[in-house]
Amino acid sequence: MTAIETIPEKLGIAEPWVEKGGVHWLNPGTLSVRALTAEMNACHARFVTITAYQLPGNEGFRMEYHWDLDGRLLGFPFMLSEKSIESIYDLCEAVDWIEREIHEEYDIDFAGRAYEPLLLREGDKLGVNLREEVAR
Amino acid sequence: MSYKIPMGPYHPALEEPYKLDMICEGETVRDVKLHIGFNFRGIEHLAETRNYFQVIALMERVCGICSNIHTLTLCQAMEQLAGHTPPPRAQYIRVIVAELERLHSHVLWAGIAAKLMGFKTMFMTCFEIREKVMDVLQAISGNRVNYAMNRIGGVNRDIEDPPSILKMVEALESDMAHTIIPIFTTSTTARSRCAGVGVLTHEKAISCGAVGPTARASGVGQDIRRAAPYAAYSEIEFDVPVQQEGDVRARLLVRALEIMESCRILRQALAKLPPGEISTGDAKFAFITGTATSRVEAPRGEVFYSVSWKENARNPSRVHVRTPTYVNMPTVRWMVRGARLADTPLIQASIDPCYSCTDR
Numbered sequence: 001m002t003a004i005e006t007i008p009e010k011l012g013i014a015e016p017w018v019e020k021g022g023v024h025w026l027n028p029g030t031l032s033v034r035a036l037t038a039e040m041n042a043c044h045a046r047f048v049t050i051t052a053y054q055l056p057g058n059e060g061f062r063m064e065y066h067w068d069l070d071g072r073l074l075g076f077p078f079m080l081s082e083k084s085i086e087s088i089y090d091l092c093e094a095v096d097w098i099e100r101e102i103h104e105e106y107d108i109d110f111a112g113r114a115y116e117p118l119l120l121r122e123g124d125k126l127g128v129n130l131r132e133e134v135a136r
Numbered sequence: 137m138s139y140k141i142p143m144g145p146y147h148p149a150l151e152e153p154y155k156l157d158m159i160c161e162g163e164t165v166r167d168v169k170l171h172i173g174f175n176f177r178g179i180e181h182l183a184e185t186r187n188y189f190q191v192i193a194l195m196e197r198v199c200g201i202c203s204n205i206h207t208l209t210l211c212q213a214m215e216q217l218a219g220h221t222p223p224p225r226a227q228y229i230r231v232i233v234a235e236l237e238r239l240h241s242h243v244l245w246a247g248i249a250a251k252l253m254g255f256k257t258m259f260m261t262c263f264e265i266r267e268k269v270m271d272v273l274q275a276i277s278g279n280r281v282n283y284a285m286n287r288i289g290g291v292n293r294d295i296e297d298p299p300s301i302l303k304m305v306e307a308l309e310s311d312m313a314h315t316i317i318p319i320f321t322t323s324t325t326a327r328s329r330c331a332g333v334g335v336l337t338h339e340k341a342i343s344c345g346a347v348g349p350t351a352r353a354s355g356v357g358q359d360i361r362r363a364a365p366y367a368a369y370s371e372i373e374f375d376v377p378v379q380q381e382g383d384v385r386a387r388l389l390v391r392a393l394e395i396m397e398s399c400r401i402l403r404q405a406l407a408k409l410p411p412g413e414i415s416t417g418d419a420k421f422a423f424i425t426g427t428a429t430s431r432v433e434a435p436r437g438e439v440f441y442s443v444s445w446k447e448n449a450r451n452p453s454r455v456h457v458r459t460p461t462y463v464n465m466p467t468v469r470w471m472v473r474g475a476r477l478a479d480t481p482l483i484q485a486s487i488d489p490c491y492s493c494t495d496r
Binding site for chain 2: 020021022023044046047048049051052053064066068070071072073075092093094096097098117118119120121130131134
C-alpha cells in the first residue's frame with residue numbers, strides 16, 4: 001500500500017478517498033483537525049492552504065484543509081456551525097498566515113492562538129466578517 | 137542594547153510596498169516582524185461579482201509579473217467544472233507562454249538581485265535581456281505584460297510561425313548562456329555577497345511549507361510541473377535543479393539553472409507543437425455545482441486556485457488564491473535572523489517576493 005492508501009485506516013476513517021475536482025477528498029467525520037494535522041505531519045505531507053466558504057443563510061462555514069503528499073493534493077472538509085475551530089498553528093508553522101487571514105476576513109476563531117493583523121493594520125478591529133460588512 | 141529599524145513600506149530596496157520591522161543589536165538582526173496588506177485589493181471577493189469571461193481578465197491582474205500563470209491556473213480549474221479539455225496544441229502553447237513568463241520573471245529577479253549586490257552593470261544587462269524575452273511574448277500575444285492568452289478550453293492566440301519564435305528563443309539562450317549564467321555562477325562579487333548569507337535550513341523550508349526556487353535551494357525538490365504535471369509537461373523532458381546550501385547563492389544558482397531548463401523546455405515545445413485547433417471553440421459554458429482546484433508551478437513556486445460554482449450561475453461563488461510568495465515570505469524571518477543589517481535587502485529579495493500576489 002502507498003502512503004496515501006494507509007491514511008484513512010490510520011485516522012480511523014472507514015470511507016475511502018474520493019477523487020474529484022483535482023483533489024483526493026477524505027471526509028474526516030468526527031476527527032479533530034489537530035489529530036488530522038498530527039497524521040499529516042507523520043506522513044511528511046506539505047501543508048498547502050485552508051479555503052473558507054461561508055454557506056448560505058445560517059448554515060455556517062465549510063473549511064477545506066489541503067496538504068500535498070508526493071504531488072497528490074489531499075483535501076479534508078470541516079463543517080462549522082459555530083464560528084470556531086481548533087488552531088493547528090502549534091503543530092504546523094505554515095498555517096500561521098492563512099489562519100490569521102481567515103480570522104480577519106470571516107471572523108472565524110482558531111481556538112488556542114493569538115492574532116496579530118496580517119492584511120489589516122495595527123489598530124484595525126480584528127474579528128469582523130468583512131464580507132458581511134461589504135454586503136451591508 | 138537592541139533597537140528597531142523599519143524597512144518599508146516604501147524603501148528603495150522594495151519593488152512593491154511591504155514592511156519589515158527589524159530588531160537589531162549593533163549591525164546584527166536578531167528578529168524581524170513582517171507586515172503585508174499594502175496591496176490588498178479584495179480580488180477574491182471581487183471575483184464573485186464577475187462572470188466567467190470577466191473573471192479571467194480580473195485574475196490576470198493579480199500579479200504584474202506572472203499574470204499568465206494566474207489565468208492558466210484559473211482556466212484549468214474552470215475547465216474541470218465546465219467539462220472542457222483543451223486540445224493538444226493549446227496545451228503546448230500554454231507551456232510555451234508559461235516558460236517564457238518564467239524566463240522574464242527570473243531575468244527580472246536576476247537584475248534586481250544584481251542591483252542590490254551593487255552590481256549595476258549586471259542589472260542593465262539583465263534588463264536588456266528581459267526586454268528581448270518580452271519581445272518574444274509580444275510576437276506571440278501582441279502584449280508585453282498581460283498576454284490574455286488563456287481562455288476556458290484553450291488559448292486565444294496561435295503560434296503561427298514556430299521556427300521564427302524558436303530562432304528568437306535560441307538567440308536568448310545564447311545571450312543568457314554567455315552573460316547571466318557565467319557571471320552569476322562564477323563572479324567574485326556574486327559569490328562574496330551571496331555565499332553563506334540568509335540561510336534557510338532544509339528543516340525550516342519544510343516546516344514553513346516553502347515552495348518553488350526558495351524551497352529547491354534548501355534541498356526540497358518538489359516542482360509541480362514534475363510532481364503533478366499539467367498542460368503538456370508530461371510529454372517534455374527537463375530537470376529540476378536543486379541545491380542544498382539554502383543561502384542566497386543557492387537561490388541564485390537554482391534560478392540560473394532554471395533559466396537554462398526553461399530554454400530546453402521551450403525548444404522541445406516549439407519543435408513538438410502539434411497541429412490542430414487552439415481551443416474547443418465554445419463561447420458559452422455550463423458549469424456544474426462544485427469545487428475544483430488547480431495547481432501550477434509559477435516562477436516563484438506553486439500557485440493554488442480553488443474555484444466554486446453553482447449550476448447555471450454566470451459568476452463563481454468563491455475563488456481562493458494561494459500564491460507562492462504567501463508561503464515563502466514568512467521564511468524571510470528565519471533567513472535574516474543573525475544576518476548583517478546591510479544584507480537584509482538582498483536576503484528578502486532572494487525569495488523573489490511578489491507582494492501584489494500575496495495581498496491580492
